[in-house]
Amino acid sequence: MSDELALSESERNAGIVRCDACPVLCRIRPGRAGACDRYANEDGRLVRVDPLVLLAKPGLARVAFVEGSESWAGELGKGEGAFVTGIGATTTYPDYKPAPFIVSSKPDGVDMVTVVTEGIFSYCGVKVKIDTDRYLGPEQAAVRVKGEAVGHVTTAEYGSQMLSLGGVHHLVGGSKKEGVVTCDALLALCNKEAVELEIDGGSTVVVQADRPPVVNGAREERMRVGCGSAAIGMFAPQWKDHVDEVIVVDDHITGVLSEHQGGRFLEMKPAGIRVRGRKSTPGRYFQVAQPGLGWGGTDVSDPLEIIEKIDPKQAWPGLKLLMVSTTGEHSAWFELDKDLKPQPAAMPAPVRKVVERIAENCEPALCTVLFMAGAGGSLRAGVTENPVRLTRSVRDTLTKVTLGGVPAYVWPGGGITLMVDVAKMPEKSFGYVPTPALVAPIEFTLRAADYAALGGYASRAVTLEDVLRGSKVRLE
Amino acid sequence: MIAARFLDGRLHLQHGPIDLIIEAFGVREEVEAAYQQAIDRFGDILPTLVRELPTLRRPVRDAYPLLQGPVARRMAEAVWPHRAVFITPMAAVAGAVADEMLQAMLAGRTLDKAYVNDGGDIAIHLAPGHSLRAGIFAEALDGAVTLPHDLPVRGIATSGRGGRSFSLGIADSATVLARTAAAADAAATLIANAVDIDHPAIERRPARELDPDSDLGDLPVTVAVGELPRAAVNEALDRGLAEAQRLRRIGLIDSAAISLRGEWRLEHDRSLEIGPGVARRLHGGGQSRR
Numbered sequence: 231m232s233d234e235l236a237l238s239e240s241e242r243n244a245g246i247v248r249c250d251a252c253p254v255l256c257r258i259r260p261g262r263a264g265a266c267d268r269y270a271n272e273d274g275r276l277v278r279v280d281p282l283v284l285l286a287k288p289g290l291a292r293v294a295f296v297e298g299s300e301s302w303a304g305e306l307g308k309g310e311g312a313f314v315t316g317i318g319a320t321t322t323y324p325d326y327k328p329a330p331f332i333v334s335s336k337p338d339g340v341d342m343v344t345v346v347t348e349g350i351f352s353y354c355g356v357k358v359k360i361d362t363d364r365y366l367g368p369e370q371a372a373v374r375v376k377g378e379a380v381g382h383v384t385t386a387e388y389g390s391q392m393l394s395l396g397g398v399h400h401l402v403g404g405s406k407k408e409g410v411v412t413c414d415a416l417l418a419l420c421n422k423e424a425v426e427l428e429i430d431g432g433s434t435v436v437v438q439a440d441r442p443p444v445v446n447g448a449r450e451e452r453m454r455v456g457c458g459s460a461a462i463g464m465f466a467p468q469w470k471d472h473v474d475e476v477i478v479v480d481d482h483i484t485g486v487l488s489e490h491q492g493g494r495f496l497e498m499k500p501a502g503i504r505v506r507g508r509k510s511t512p513g514r515y516f517q518v519a520q521p522g523l524g525w526g527g528t529d530v531s532d533p534l535e536i537i538e539k540i541d542p543k544q545a546w547p548g549l550k551l552l553m554v555s556t557t558g559e560h561s562a563w564f565e566l567d568k569d570l571k572p573q574p575a576a577m578p579a580p581v582r583k584v585v586e587r588i589a590e591n592c593e594p595a596l597c598t599v600l601f602m603a604g605a606g607g608s609l610r611a612g613v614t615e616n617p618v619r620l621t622r623s624v625r626d627t628l629t630k631v632t633l634g635g636v637p638a639y640v641w642p643g644g645g646i647t648l649m650v651d652v653a654k655m656p657e658k659s660f661g662y663v664p665t666p667a668l669v670a671p672i673e674f675t676l677r678a679a680d681y682a683a684l685g686g687y688a689s690r691a692v693t694l695e696d697v698l699r700g701s702k703v704r705l706e
Numbered sequence: 707m708i709a710a711r712f713l714d715g716r717l718h719l720q721h722g723p724i725d726l727i728i729e730a731f732g733v734r735e736e737v738e739a740a741y742q743q744a745i746d747r748f749g750d751i752l753p754t755l756v757r758e759l760p761t762l763r764r765p766v767r768d769a770y771p772l773l774q775g776p777v778a779r780r781m782a783e784a785v786w787p788h789r790a791v792f793i794t795p796m797a798a799v800a801g802a803v804a805d806e807m808l809q810a811m812l813a814g815r816t817l818d819k820a821y822v823n824d825g826g827d828i829a830i831h832l833a834p835g836h837s838l839r840a841g842i843f844a845e846a847l848d849g850a851v852t853l854p855h856d857l858p859v860r861g862i863a864t865s866g867r868g869g870r871s872f873s874l875g876i877a878d879s880a881t882v883l884a885r886t887a888a889a890a891d892a893a894a895t896l897i898a899n900a901v902d903i904d905h906p907a908i909e910r911r912p913a914r915e916l917d918p919d920s921d922l923g924d925l926p927v928t929v930a931v932g933e934l935p936r937a938a939v940n941e942a943l944d945r946g947l948a949e950a951q952r953l954r955r956i957g958l959i960d961s962a963a964i965s966l967r968g969e970w971r972l973e974h975d976r977s978l979e980i981g982p983g984v985a986r987r988l989h990g991g992g993q994s995r996r
Binding site for chain 1: 722725750756759
């Protein structure tokens with residue numbers, strides 16, 4: 231380093247780094263970016279805000295290229311077993327020149343080529359699955375961020391609500407602000423950040439990939455095992471010898487064991503305990519209470535509230551009653567006294583065990599975010615001179631498509647329409663361009679011979695070793 | 707350094723902190739030749755500029771700054787009229803780059819119109835009979851301006867808290883129309899600085915604590931603005947408006963539009979349209995609410 235570039239001792243002590251990526255030579259304080267917003271000081275190290283990321287094979291460290299830092303330590307040997315991701319690879323748009331990295335490798339003696347680039351996706355969005363039975367809003371309702379429509383509620387799945395966000399209509403079909411807000415929201419979701427979504431005529435939900443949803447300020451801990459009726463079906467045989475009646479409290483369908491098909495099948499005696507709400511089919515009741523944060527997603531804190539009456543013609547003193555919620559988080563054991571009033575009692579161990587089993591069978595509630603996009607248009611031209619052959623090669627599964635190293639699901643039919651779980655992708659995999667559109671890493675891996683056959687830029691292929699040698703990198 | 711074309715044909719040039727979007731209108735060959743001239747000129751802009759950075763970062767006082775580079779000289783020219791207050795040539799850097807690049811692409815070319823947009827600071831070329839319509843984007847598409855050939859405005863600049871530069875004030879945006887982009891840039895910086903008030907909800911820190919290279923030295927720059935009462939918003943805006951009026955009276959700017967928390971102040975004769983109705987008109991339809 232020349233004197234002009236050297237930092238003073240006090241500057242070094244303050245953690246300032248000198249960026250030499252361009253002639254401005256910014257001095258950057260810790261936690262801040264240079265004048266360009268592309269390079270930053272991260273804990274005293276100069277990093278590209280969007281470094282090229284190398285994924286090692288499982289177990290090995292991830293490596294990021296950083297211009298201007300210490301040269302690569304070489305701890306991955308000659309780069310064997312590493313996989314170059316498109317993260318930070320950069321691209322041109324439209325792709326008027328070959329992809330930035332075309333890397334040849336020889337795993338298990340087979341010559342392979344990985345074409346590494348970053349795609350600019352105007353047609354893209356996310357499909358969000360939110361594990362909750364809480365009411366988020368009506369199907370087709372607009373989903374908003376900062377008042378702008380960024381997507382809509384789509385058909386619910388078992389135990390989960392589904393949102394479809396982004397897409398070309400919201401990105402570029404509406405107002406400029408709608409496009410910018412949509413792009414920001416997609417970028418944040420894809421980079422595993424939390425985004426607050428408001429649903430027309432429904433709830434506010436904070437969504438973050440691989441994290442529990444927060445609905446109207448309440449964090450969802452676990453999915454219920456099923457509705458109250460399903461819970462009866464699942465656990466009836468395990469209860470049979472220990473109880474006279476079980477009521478599974480649930481906001482959707484509350485189940486009553488002795489009236490339920492599951493109880494009848496086991497020849498249980500009617501217990502004469504009637505719950506509130508609207509009877510659907512035997513042993514299945516809707517609307518036993520209001521939705522809320524109490525038992526089974528209802529507003530009930532004392533489960534006896536949902537009992538309408540106890541029929542003296544059917545019930546008997548000493549009747550053993552279990553009340554439990556569909557997550558097993560709430561449970562209570564009662565025995566009827568001589569006046570047929572339920573009295574709290576100690577829950578027998580075998581019953582306790584089944585209650586715990588309900589909880590054990592409830593999976594943690596999560597939000598999952600799948601990035602979905604079409605790798606059409608010119609992106610393919612960075613891979614091959616004859617783009618349709620790439621499409622066919624992907625269709626024929628000769629070419630494997632990954633995003634940031636994560637295998638993508640490629641839809642059948644025309645084009646390369648793909649989906650990938652952003653939670654599995656490396657940190658900060660996504661970027662954006664002001665068009666607005668998202669920038670995502672994408673890698674096509676295929677046999678070298680197949681690559682040549684589909685009109686690929688085979689002569690531009692370099693070895694992984696060359697990539698590592700030609701770029702200043704650091705180990706993460 | 708990046709030189710790339712967007713799908714719609716616009717040219718994108720980027721080097722370090724300079725990020726330009728360029729578009730030319732006219733006969734195809736002329737447009738392409740103009741783009742090539744822009745690309746050829748661009749490589750030298752940043753290296754030449756940084757050679758004089760120490761001078762460009764110093765406040766301009768009584769002595770006219772002695773500078774050699776063409777962009778640096780444009781910067782000095784643009785800030786010189788403002789030397790009574792604290793200003794450094796850096797206040798005009800983006801606009802000056804835009805002006806210089808526009809001139810480079812126009813040399814020997816015949817174009818109907820063209821613009822160089824340097825992160826919101828825009829240099830404009832208009833042939834007789836042509837006009838350009840530009841939007842102002844603060845929270846949404848909040849305003850619009852039509853620039854006909856006979857209006858002596860060839861520069862638009864916006865300053866405020868949204869950008870990459872530090873501001874001494876609290877304006878969300880201060881947009882200025884002026885003869886050149888550099889002149890607009892310098893004036894927008896000062897007007898945005900003037901939109902200010904003392905209030906506990908405003909957090910400030912010395913610029914050097916954030917960026918050791920900042921031309922603003924130890925001056926307190928705004929890092930966060932919390933909730934402000936309406937009266938404070940109005941008072942801050944009025945101070946900015948007073949500065950805009952002063953600059954217009956002495957002929958340094960054509961017009962200005964200032965925004966803070968959705969409130970606007972306009973200083974102009976006829977050029978600007980601001981308000982919710984504008985966005986609707988630009989998107990084709992709807993009546994003005996004015």
